[in-house]
Amino acid sequence: MVSIDVWNASVDFPIFDAKSRSLKKLALGKVGGKIESEGRVPIIEALHDITLSLKDGDRVGLVGHNGAGKSTLLRLLAGIYEPTRGHSRIIGKVAPVFDLGVGMDPEISGYENIMIRGLFLGMSRKQMESRVDDIAQFTELGDYLQMPLRTYSTGMRVRLALGVVTSINPEILLLDEGIGAVDAAFMAKARDRLKDLVARSGLLVFANHSDEFLAEFCDKAIWMDEGHVKMFGGLREVLTAYKGFDPFERTHQHDETPVLSGNGGE
Numbered sequence: 059m060v061s062i063d064v065w066n067a068s069v070d071f072p073i074f075d076a077k078s079r080s081l082k083k084l085a086l087g088k089v090g091g092k093i094e095s096e097g098r099v100p101i102i103e104a105l106h107d108i109t110l111s112l113k114d115g116d117r118v119g120l121v122g123h124n125g126a127g128k129s130t131l132l133r134l135l136a137g138i139y140e141p142t143r144g145h146s147r148i149i150g151k152v153a154p155v156f157d158l159g160v161g162m163d164p165e166i167s168g169y170e171n172i173m174i175r176g177l178f179l180g181m182s183r184k185q186m187e188s189r190v191d192d193i194a195q196f197t198e199l200g201d202y203l204q205m206p207l208r209t210y211s212t213g214m215r216v217r218l219a220l221g222v223v224t225s226i227n228p229e230i231l232l233l234d235e236g237i238g239a240v241d242a243a244f245m246a247k248a249r250d251r252l253k254d255l256v257a258r259s260g261l262l263v264f265a266n267h268s269d270e271f272l273a274e275f276c277d278k279a280i281w282m283d284e285g286h287v288k289m290f291g292g293l294r295e296v297l298t299a300y301k302g303f304d305p306f307e308r309t310h311q312h313d314e315t316p317v318l319s320g321n322g323g324e
């Protein structure tokens with residue numbers, strides 16, 4: 059059984075090359091973590107005193123303003139960052155999908171990149187060999203798959219990356235935004251694969267600014283604010299508190315299917 063537990067965890071980033079004058083300006087800003095500048099080296103407190111318990115079957119959306127700590131929290135949950143203070147325990151194999159381009163080599167072909175990216179996400183060579191035709195077909199990239207990745211457009215790269223990501227069998231799936239940049243028809247196709255991917259994942263944490271995406275994949279949510287967990291609960295309850303209105307309200311009485319009234323909280 060997979061699980062992630064975090065106890066009173068904080069993540070600090072000391073900034074050795076910051077200028078004190080620009081720091082004063084930053085202190086007036088609304089976004090970002092808390093900046094402590096009393097010592098000689100300013101420290102950004104990206105996460106502060108986080109306690110969380112996630113278990114098998116959890117489908118958790120992650121919301122919050124820019125710089126609230128969502129990406130840093132995902133990296134803590136992935137075991138990429140160790141807590142500066144506090145503890146974390148991750149049971150299960152993590153597939154971190156933070157940047158669709160990570161693990162891709164521009165100089166090798168699309169086919170070779172499918173293999174490399176799959177291995178990077180924890181699959182074996184054999185598993186990837188059995189999936190490569192299906193992935194190739196999904197991407198609709200045809201002969202381009204034999205060309206080096208550097209010849210691809212942004213949308214073509216995303217197609218390739220989405221093909222690989224949606225083919226894996228993750229125990230713990232951590233998704234950061236960036237699942238965009240493809241045309242609408244392809245996105246509709248990718249959504250079905252994403253749904254299947256989430257269904258076979260043990261545990262999902264998904265940072266996204268779109269209510270629609272969150273409603274499709276998650277039933278719980280964490281609201282991050284200035285490095286703190288401001289709220290952790292049911293998706294609807296958390297989104298309502300975060301946005302100041304209920305995004306599912308219009309359909310509540312007559313229909314269980316949510317019709318959403320807007321995107322993002324920013």
Ligand SMILES: Nc1ncnc2c1ncn2[C@@H]1O[C@H](COP(=O)(O)OP(=O)(O)OP(=O)(O)O)[C@@H](O)[C@H]1O
Pocket residue numbers: 071089090091092102103104122123124125126127128129130131282
């Ligand atoms: N590598 C780093 N070095 C220094 N500070 C960092 C680093 N990564 C994040 N931070 C700081 O930590 C805080 C949280 O950033 P994080 O990227 O986790 O926010 P986020 O909620 O994912 O934001 P966004 O929605 O804009 O992507 C911010 O104040 C940011 O400046």
